[in-house]
Amino acid sequence: MNWYSKYISIFEKPLEEVSENTIKEIQEKLELKQQDNPLVSVVAIAHNEESRILSCLWSLSENICDFPIEILVINNNSTDRTTEVLNLSGVKWFDEPKKGPGHARQCGLDHAQGKYYICIDADTLYPPHYIQTIVDQLRKPGVSCAFSLWSFMPDKQHSKLSLFFYEFLRDVYLLIQSIKRPELCVRGMVFGFNTEMGRKVGFRTDIIRGEDGSLAYALKEYGKLVFITNRKARALTSNSTLNADGSFFKSFANRFVKALKNATNLFSKKNNYKDEDSNLIK
Numbered sequence: 001m002n003w004y005s006k007y008i009s010i011f012e013k014p015l016e017e018v019s020e021n022t023i024k025e026i027q028e029k030l031e032l033k034q035q036d037n038p039l040v041s042v043v044a045i046a047h048n049e050e051s052r053i054l055s056c057l058w059s060l061s062e063n064i065c066d067f068p069i070e071i072l073v074i075n076n077n078s079t080d081r082t083t084e085v086l087n088l089s090g091v092k093w094f095d096e097p098k099k100g101p102g103h104a105r106q107c108g109l110d111h112a113q114g115k116y117y118i119c120i121d122a123d124t125l126y127p128p129h130y131i132q133t134i135v136d137q138l139r140k141p142g143v144s145c146a147f148s149l150w151s152f153m154p155d156k157q158h159s160k161l162s163l164f165f166y167e168f169l170r171d172v173y174l175l176i177q178s179i180k181r182p183e184l185c186v187r188g189m190v191f192g193f194n195t196e197m198g199r200k201v202g203f204r205t206d207i208i209r210g211e212d213g214s215l216a217y218a219l220k221e222y223g224k225l226v227f228i229t230n231r232k233a234r235a236l237t238s239n240s241t242l243n244a245d246g247s248f249f250k251s252f253a254n255r256f257v258k259a260l261k262n263a264t265n266l267f268s269k270k271n272n273y274k275d276e277d278s279n280l281i282k
Contacts, residue, residue: 004059004236007125008153011055015085018054026054027090029061034092035068040135041112041195044073044120045104045188050081052123052238057089059125065132070113073122076104100281101188102211106203112195119212121189123238124150133233134192137226144223145193145216147186148233149174158239173259175229180269182225188212190235197222208279217273 010018042060046053053073060071073086073093086093096107105119116138118131137146151167154160174185191212201218203211216225242251 003127004125007055007059008236010058011125011153012051014051015054015081015088022058023054023088026058026061027088030057030071030089030091033061033063033069033071035070037068038070038114039067040065040069040116040118040131041108041114042069042071042118042120042131043105043108043112044071044122045076045101045108046073046078046082046086046122047076047099047104048078048080048082049122050078050085053082053085054089055125056120056122057091059127060120060131062128063126063131064128065135067135069131072108072111074104074108076100076107098205100205101209102203102205102207105188105211106205109195109198109203115195116192117195117198118192119188119190121237123240124189125236127232127234127236129232130235133228133230137228138192138194140226142223143194143226144197144219145186145191146226146228147182147192147216148190148228148230148235150187150190150235150237152239152242153236155239158242163239169256171229175227176266178227180267181265182227183213183217183220185227186213186216186225189237190233191216193219194222206281207275208281210279214273 010022044056071091073091075082075086075093075095077097077099094107094111096104109117116135118134134146134148137143149171152158152163154163178185188211197219198215201215204214207214219225
């Protein structure tokens with residue numbers, strides 16, 4: 001059985017279809033995980049995630065680590081039943097009315113008590129030793145942040161075989177890119193950093209996306225960016241972005257062409273990134 005089998009069994013299911021026993025189990029395990037003096041703050045952001053957040057929290061509640069943690073959720077202007085689900089789970093949560101991942105992650109950073117901060121996305125599941133694996137790297141001298149890889153959930157539209165080849169090619173590209181430009185490999189769902197260092201920089205709230213990579217880039221001033229390839233830190237996320245261009249094949253083709261055009265940039269560092277007008281919040 002895969003580590004994520006039971007979590008995915010309630011993923012994208014209406015609250016009414018989740019058994020009372022499962023909800024009670026999640027409640028009890030979240031309560032046990034919550035500590036008053038955490039070493040690590042595990043912070044999920046959620047916008048209209050009523051059918052996914054319980055799966056995510058279940059996986060976090062069963063993470064195995066040898067240090068105290070806190071699990072927080074930032075409810076980012078949700079208009080569905082996310083608030084109801086959060087209250088039912090018993091997790092500690094805060095409301096951020098300003099919509100956008102930058103605002104949500106900054107809200108989490110403002111409330112975090114831990115020495116280390118781990119970014120979580122509500123539509124993502126995390127393997128049993130995820131938190132431990134990330135923090136083991138963050139505790140090393142000279143490290144400011146760490147990030148890892150991710151897989152997509154297979155479904156009727158995306159077979160395991162097609163996803164395997166897609167992820168294999170993507171992973172190779174990211175590994176090459178990480179040598180000179182690691183900040184471009186960072187995704188907010190698989191990203192952790194030193195909280196104090198992160199607060200010196202803060203998340204950008206003036207851009208639609210890229211708040212994670214922007215923070216990672218700024219953290220290079222304080223220490224090394226570590227790319228974790230260990231499968232213990234490989235999360236499993238929703239495949240909602242795979243058909244962004246109309247179909248899986250078209251999305252793959254467009255990304256492949258873009259990667260080829262940027263191939264020459266893989267072997268040089270970049271000191272400045274210019275914002276695209278289309279990515280600015282106006």
